[in-house]
Amino acid sequence: MDYDKSDIATIYDEARALTPDRVRQWRGVLSMHIDRGAISTVVDLGCGTGRFTGLLATHFEAETIGIDPSERMLDQARRKTGAGNIVYRQGSADALPIPDGSVDLTFMSQVYHHLADPPAVARECYRVLRDGRYACIRNTTRDCDFVYRHFFPLQKLIASDLPIREDIESVFAAAGFAATSHQIVTQLVASDWPGFVENSALRGDSFLARLPDEEFARGMAALRAHGDEIGRDNCVTEEIDWFVFTKQS
Secondary structure, eight states, X not given: OOXXXXXXXXXXXXXXXXXXXXXXXXXXXXXHHOOGGGOSXXXXXXXXXXTTHHHHHHHHTSEEEEEESOHHHHHHHHTSOOOTTEEEEEOBTTBOSSOTTOEEEEEEESOGGGOSOHHHHHHHHHHHEEEEEEXXXXXXXXXXXXXXXXXXXXXXXXXXXXXXXXXXXXXXXXXXXEXXXXXXXXXXXXXXXXXXXXXXXXXXXXXXXXXXXHHHHHHHHHHHHHHTTXXXXXXXXXXXXXXXXXXXX
């Protein structure tokens, strides 16, 4: 999906904001698997509007470079008031504007399924990382349970676009990484159903943005109807895969 040819950049943060609870959850996940003292430079690949870039910069207290091919997404990222240790650059994940062996952690959040050439990206991560350092991937996979798959006709997109877990693991193993950790994280998406419906209506998710308008409208109607059948104050969660790989020398 070409984000420069859509309006997603202008509504992305509103639709998919990281609430304080979500920030705490993901800082906790990072703390479980990464030694903060070993991290001095982080690259957020496919950073978009910088949704995770600020979290990474604050958590690791490290120089953090956000890289994205979309100028519209980067424009939104640069408008934010954030830590002084963040720099944004336009670039592609398969040709990073980063010197060899200069990075301690590469991070991709919901980026893997957009990659045209995942093996090339894995090789680039290997090139820019120092020995023994980390490549982290946070991404929905084909087997994850997430709300939209129950209300919108996404079966074809899920089958064609979302990776399977074994593919991610094999791609990074072939590039010279060892698998350090994998877990399925149940993440908080919204504190209540009405808030989730409101954010969904903004169409900030790339799958929803690609649906025909009539299919999107039917799915939204189903979401609203479901809210009338459940406890409206119940939090909304979904599964997402979390991988940590270590560069082998």
